Amino acid sequence: MGDTTVRGAYSMSPEELKSFHTQGYFGPFKVYEIDEMRQNWRRERMRLMDRGNAVYRDDAASSGNTNISNYDRHLDSAFLADHISRPQIVDRVVSVLGPDVLCWRTEFFPKYPGDEGTDWHQADTFANASGQPQIVWPEAEEFGGTITVWTAFTEANEDTGCLQFIPGTHETMFYDETKRMHYDPSKINQEDKDGVRRGFFGYDYRDLQIDPAWKPDESKAVSMVMRPGEAILFWSTLMHASLPHNGRTEEMRLGFASRYVPTKVDVYPDTDEIEEYGGRVSLDRYGAVLVAGQNGNPRNRIATATTTGHAFTTR
Known part of the structure; x- marks a missing residue:
């Protein structure tokens, strides 16, 4: 996978690609200078409080009681629309996925002082919460998933x-996404798992384990410490988690994840809504964004501009 004939200023070298394919991740790497990112976030956090132009305006999303409220703000924010197409990101994604690439989803991941960590998990079709596949690769492909680029908007340590x-x-899935997890918001911030306070936004990700007795080998875990403006690129099928915010600082930790697939992947097939995390939203205003190359897949709905008319950039 990948097309080394398509080169950009930030394309991954053969050595970097080899390491990525072995480890499942690449980085951290710089997308913004530290002060630049801090200034951007001070400005944008106030603008993002206005959800009037957000694509998901149903009560379930706008109430803030469900993780869906953090989805796809690049579809109404000019700053985030430009962020998902920055060459520091897209050149590296193209190195892995090839020349024709969609950004199909973005998510904010805030963590406030005292918040629990996130369970160890993997995602292939992203059916983990709803039971409905959200991305489907062609049958000829041996494996799926998405490339996630997680950018630190604040200190992440x-x-x-x-x-x-x-x-x-x-390259090995330890979870069965066809199983269903039971949403229970009372589980949030309650349980220590193997000595670490972790959860999954009201779910217990262990419900999806193929082998109920299996446990991740946390002795091999690596912490991704990032400064504001740095990013990490990884396969969604890589075993990943997060630590809890221990409250020693009052600053929240904020990550912004942009998710990429080749255009041949079907996005939200056979569905008109997202139902998960105790909420449900319509996809009637949704569109994937072509960030590189050409789109030859007519099954995917494509957005060419934000809801406020800011055009997306295709590289």
């Missing part, structure tokens, strides 16, 4: 709840 990876776990 072991005190504030940074990401953790178990390198090399991206």
Whole structure:
């Protein structure tokens, strides 16, 4: 996978690609200067409080009681629309996925002082919460998943709840996404799992384990410490989690994840809504964004501009 004939200023070298394919992740790498990112976030956090132009305006999303409220703000924010197409990101994604690439989803991941960490998990079709596949690769492909680029908008370290990876776990799925998890918001911030306070936004990700007795080998876990403006690129099938925010600082940890697939992948097939995390929203205003190359897949709905008319950039 990948097309080394398509080169950009930030394309991955053969050595970097080899490491990525072995480890399942690449980075951290710089997308913004530290002060630049801090200034951007001070400005944008106030603008994003206005959900008037957001694509998901149903009560379930706009109430803030469900993780869906953090989805796809690049579809109404000019700053985030430009972010998903930055060459520092797209050049590296193209190195892995090939020349024709969609950004199909973005998500904010805030972690406030005292918040629990996130369970170890993997995602292939992203059916983990709803039971409905959200991305489907062609049948000829042996494996699926998405490339996630997780950008630190604030400090991300072991005190504030940074990401953790178990390198090399991206080619074997330890979870069955066809199983259903039971949503129970009372589970949030309640349970210590193997000595670490972790959860999954009201679910217990262990419900999806293929072998109920299996446990991730946390002795191999690597913490992804990032400064504001740095990013990490990884397969969604890589075993990943996050630490809890221990409250030693009052600063929240904020990550912004942009998710990419080749255009041949079907996005939200055979569905007109997202139902998960105790909420439900319509996809009637949704569109994937072509960030590189050409789209030869007529089954995917495509957005060419934000809801406020800001055009997306295709590289």
